[in-house]
Amino acid sequence: MMTVDVSEAGQEIEKLLALHPKGFDLSLDRITRLLDRLGNPQDRLPPVVHVAGTNGKGSVTAFSRAILEAAGLSVHVHTSPHLVNWHERYRLGRKGGRGELVSDPVLADAIRRVADANAGEKITVFEILTAVTFVLFSEHPADVVIIEVGLGGRFDATNVISSPAVSVIMPISLDHQAYLGDRVELIAAEKAGIMKRGRPVVIGHQEEDGARSVLVSIAERLGCPLSVYGQDFMAHEEYGRLIYQDEDGLADLPLPRLPGRHQYANSAAAIRAVKAAGFSPTDMEIEKGLTSVEWPGRLQRLTDGRLAAIAPKGAEIWVDGGHNPGAGQVIAETMANLEDRDPRPLFLIIGMINTKDPVGYFNAFKGLAEHVFTVPIRGSDAGIDAVALADDAASAGFKTSPASSVSEALTEIGDIFATGQQVPRILIGGSLYLVGDVLADNGTVPA
Template identity: 80%
Template sequence: MTMVTASEAAAEIEKLLGLHPKGFDLSLDRITRLLTALGDPHLKLPPVIHVAGTNGKGSVTAFCRSILEAQGLSVHVHTSPHLVNWHERYRLGVAGGRGQFVEDAVLADAVRRVADANGGEKITVFEILTAVTFVLFSEHPADVAIIEVGLGGRFDATNVMPHPAVSVIMPISLDHQAYLGDRVELIAAEKAGIMKRGTPVVIGYQSEEAARDVLIETAERLGCPYAAYGQDFMAHEEYGRLVYQDEFGLADLPLPRLPGRHQYGNAAAAIRTVKAAGFTISDHALEMGLVRVEWPGRLQRLTDGALLRLAPRGSEIWVDGGHNPGAGQVIAETMANFEEREARPLFLITGMINTKDPIGYFEPFGGLAERVFTVPIRGSDAGLDPVALAEDAARAGLEAAPLLTVADALAEIGNITAEDSVPPRILIGGSLYLVGDVLADNGTPPT
């Protein structure tokens, strides 16, 4: 069983967490100053795919990486937050192969160098870790780098690259309202801030017309050649295959490995993105990219591990870090599709942090989930109290009860599941932090 191990890099980052704020202070001044001291590594990167969005940015990043690697290209990838280990934020490309998480000693050295260059000045830890991204990606050769925005876009620490190969904006919905605004058009304007004049833009599926309008208007104002889902490219299922279409033609492809119909739009955005970035991709690479794609902690099924053995025999356990109403909607739709294919009673084990909208997350599960068990998020001072979270689930029309741990919830599901009944389907989610704890406890961290 894989275990989380002590790490030199983690120790260095923990030192920084004691010196600098953990939260967000959106500005580009501090990161720009630090990058200047480091010799401007953000100007020495391979072609960059820069990805923003409320939901789906991790999935489109995973699809882009999988497609490009299937084409034989080496791909650096930066994502955040991590689930179990800090190293997950930095995947370094390997020529002709699958990129690997940065080695511990290499990460520790980069963190120390960046911290030394900062010289004790005021800065957030995310900004330091973003500077580490640029240092690592500039010092290790690769064909392309995919860099995911942390929060928002305009003032996110990643938004210092003057000329990305393509800027990608995935679905936008309400989240982080305290930082980005309380209307989708305000959030869209913040995320549109990653667009650079004249640089290609890909706009993923937008359920909110107001957000879509802001993104298109911004691209047009900046003279960006853009492609918008539903207008310039699209995808749909037909006879168990994914049919992708854009101005270049049609592609008949296998369905994506990632479950959920919402992944069709994410896969389509990735295909259009790698084209917009200037890469020539074979049909074979597209096919392999869709069937090999991996994105841990997002509708990931647990097939082995310590927690699985605590559930009723034959249980189907899924984990997903989606944590806002938009994510709740697509996750509930996927669970409903699973129910159509194979009926099982659905139980939710949910933990959330206090900046989210629990009722908005829970509402799509009305009439679908039999019961919700709410749990704390271990080691987080921002976690919602399980009692309060259960009350929110009840307000959304769900039967709910608070418990102390995920293991307790699995045991309780076992207590109420008769031995001769259909084994349950269990969804553990509501927070990437909770999913990280679950994958660690299960002995199956991302690799």
């Protein structure tokens, strides 16, 4: 099933895509020039929480937003990429309540104004859409802004914020090596580019000591007030509760609504970031944030919808857009924890794009998954062919089957379990593009 974006904003973006190159061009010259023509809206924002990292950016953004909104604050949020609709990248805060995705007429108008200001000069579409972020967020009042980095940090188009309330660096692993380098230390140095002299920095849980050392060294050189996970703040589970600790003491909180043990550290980074940015949420407000948080397409459970109806009755279906080996490890850990509590055969339905490391991703699921179905990605022209991806899964030691679509893979899984065997657990993932297609086809579009 193919979805077509008929929104006014979507049509404006299609015009831009026809005029300007796709992808990233890591430099700040073009975005700086464009923002100057627009009156530098990035300098007229409320306090900014700026978030970078290989994995966990979206989760810490979602937790931070939920905690701040629970405190009654209005929160603008910029994320990328979107899953189904471009509007998902721009959430406008609402005082005393949950923010809402920007309306189509407002977004279309902002895109036209930014494109007019650019006057046809060389630029990427991502840079134009980032400028749209600053225009929208400067024109609509709010108490705080959360901005997620698109790629890297130092030369990302969002990195024109001169004085963030806090810069947050989440877990770093290998990804986008062609742009950022082939060692975690190099990638860490690029992501540390969002740190600004004398401004607070929060470093989330880092599996790689080399990445942590680079981040700490740069923050100290810049004289940044620094909070490091495992040293200045931390969190762990105890008797089914989340115990968070920082210099203010201990907080006994409910476990986060988002599944997976990795969310303990992600939620802790959000709590610390909100505090470092100058806000003082109460334990009750933090509790409300942790239990109300939403983050579509990241270990999201599909319980109903058009695609879910194709799966075997009673099957447990999860979707997650994680697409690199580091993400594979935390997703696999969550699947293993689910297996411990409720043993079921695990099937993977995976699609990936050609800039990723499929074998590294699949290796995380060794000993967990029974069978890998590989599918093409409709939402990207960089998708790996399903047969080639099946070869990658086979080289990692899995029984594999290429399929023409997610629905075909679900049907095949249904045929396997037609005889009344134990119903399976199914993970659909490997790409945010694939997850976006799945949510659209399932009829469960993010709002």
